[in-house]
Amino acid sequence: MARVVVMRHRYVNEFGVEDEKGIGVFSSEEKARRVAAQLRTQPGFRSHPDGFQILECTVDQTAWPEGPVGPGPTPVPARPLNSA
Numbered sequence: 001m002a003r004v005v006v007m008r009h010r011y012v013n014e015f016g017v018e019d020e021k022g023i024g025v026f027s028s029e030e031k032a033r034r035v036a037a038q039l040r041t042q043p044g045f046r047s048h049p050d051g052f053q054i055l056e057c058t059v060d061q062t063a064w065p066e067g068p069v070g071p072g073p074t075p076v077p078a079r080p081l082n083s084a
Contacts, residue, residue: 002059007032007081009039011048029054036081052081 007023023039026032036052039045045052 001061004057004059005029005032006055006057007036008053008055009045009048009051010053011051023052033081050080054081 005026005028007026009021009023011019013019021044024032024035026035032054039052040049
């Protein structure tokens, strides 16, 4: 099965509210790291340069095969891209 890397940028703002931006879907972690390195200095990202995270996902596979009932899917933890 094909796997992709989903990158997001998350942080808690000054009001205690989580802010999350979807950045993109990439074919490799290396490509996601290159984009994170470019975005780190841009407005909206530079005040929280360590907010970039990646999640590996399998293409064409739902996280909720039986619907949103019961305990739900096993979460795949996001990994920070601190060294991008």
